[in-house]
Amino acid sequence: MNIIVGITGGIAAYKTPILIRLLRKAGHEVKCVATDHALEFVTPLTLETLSGNKLYADLFAPANENSTEHISFKDWGDALVVAPATANIIGKMASGIGDDALSTLLMAFMRKPIYLAPAMNTQMWECPAVQRNIEYLQGIGIHILQPECGELACGTSGAGRMPEPEQIMEQMTILSPTPDLRGQRILVTAGPTYERIDSVRFIGNYSSGKMGFALAEALAAHGAEVELVTGPTSLRCHHPNIHRTDIESAREMFAAATQHYPTCQAAILSAAVADYRPDHTADHKLKKQGDSGMTLNLVQNPDILATLGTMKQDGQKLIGFALETDNELANAQKKLEKKNLDYIVLNSLRDQGAGFGVDTNRVTIIARNGNSTTTPLLSKARVAEEIINHCL
Numbered sequence: 001m002n003i004i005v006g007i008t009g010g011i012a013a014y015k016t017p018i019l020i021r022l023l024r025k026a027g028h029e030v031k032c033v034a035t036d037h038a039l040e041f042v043t044p045l046t047l048e049t050l051s052g053n054k055l056y057a058d059l060f061a062p063a064n065e066n067s068t069e070h071i072s073f074k075d076w077g078d079a080l081v082v083a084p085a086t087a088n089i090i091g092k093m094a095s096g097i098g099d100d101a102l103s104t105l106l107m108a109f110m111r112k113p114i115y116l117a118p119a120m121n122t123q124m125w126e127c128p129a130v131q132r133n134i135e136y137l138q139g140i141g142i143h144i145l146q147p148e149c150g151e152l153a154c155g156t157s158g159a160g161r162m163p164e165p166e167q168i169m170e171q172m173t174i175l176s177p178t179p180d181l182r183g184q185r186i187l188v189t190a191g192p193t194y195e196r197i198d199s200v201r202f203i204g205n206y207s208s209g210k211m212g213f214a215l216a217e218a219l220a221a222h223g224a225e226v227e228l229v230t231g232p233t234s235l236r237c238h239h240p241n242i243h244r245t246d247i248e249s250a251r252e253m254f255a256a257a258t259q260h261y262p263t264c265q266a267a268i269l270s271a272a273v274a275d276y277r278p279d280h281t282a283d284h285k286l287k288k289q290g291d292s293g294m295t296l297n298l299v300q301n302p303d304i305l306a307t308l309g310t311m312k313q314d315g316q317k318l319i320g321f322a323l324e325t326d327n328e329l330a331n332a333q334k335k336l337e338k339k340n341l342d343y344i345v346l347n348s349l350r351d352q353g354a355g356f357g358v359d360t361n362r363v364t365i366i367a368r369n370g371n372s373t374t375t376p377l378l379s380k381a382r383v384a385e386e387i388i389n390h391c392l
């Protein structure tokens, strides 16, 4: 494969030569494109020696082979990875600015796979403008390799560290989509459910859908056809192999999931489903009941996972999640057996940076034979890869 490595001006650029070396070792051709600021951190000689190709850094250099070098690079490359990607290049990409070799090439490359490995100080990463740009770029299909949490060059600690070159390679699913899931249909549930109380209120939970969407994207990148059944969320899917069904309540999720499972080879249920719903939904806004308070009668919702466990046929896999606050392992193991699962993915609410709403997660994947493995705190995209690698 022909891979273009873009380098921008961040201290993490010291790791980029290792990425280039790993790509070459894996049999890929590499060409490098650097910004002026990148060359403050890493020399042209290093990039040219390791890639085995001339560096492209100056739009107007007389030595360029073509007057439109960005277009010839675009035609040559199968994928482009920018590592590190600064807030500046992210902002330029999101705004359609092309004022140097890399930003101009990125504009021309939009229809091909682009991977960005952002690296910056935590506060810069969390800056609303940067997050808005990231969300926009994700929305148009750019792969964002979520920065890791840890010690940063500025001496602080937090999210913003560029993933290690090995991890960047792993997340560039175009390079090695194993396991190969082409020909498989996989059901994923995601997000919360809303159980209506009246025309304006509901019982819900804090699930954002991020874990389920990360699973759906990763499965699709591995070649699977994904049936994604999701509760209310503002997230969007990007891969054309993801077929999305939006539902609101547990009963609607039950209907969609039980309809799709018989045609699927596996199901991964990451949704946070309400166990109970009001026994009655008022068709108007309920009025205040005064000081005496108000009582809601709740009835139990169907258990989707347990039902799929009874439907499971030979050759089908069923993977559930468990969100626990105490006795985590024992409770998860009980759910695995009771619901006839092959694997259960345990989330403990005691783990900082894991679970509801955040971009990171830390899970323990427990197999039916009792084997288990615990991930470090990783981006949800990487946790999805871990789940796929262990369970499928």
Ligand code: PMT
Pocket: 189, 190, 191, 192, 206, 207, 208, 209, 210, 211, 212, 250, 269, 270, 271, 272, 273, 274, 275, 301, 302, 303, 304, 305, 306, 319, 320, 321, 322, 323, 324, 335, 347, 355, 356, 357, 358
């Ligand atoms: O969406 P995010 O913000 O990214 O957060 C991700 C997450 C924390 C929601 C996710 O990682 C997670 O832990 N999902 C499971 C949440 C949950 O409801 O766990 P549980 O232990 O209550 O349920 C066990 C399993 O049964 C789950 O697979 C659940 O989808 C399923 N279930 C539960 C109740 C029900 N009526 N039907 C079900 O299928």
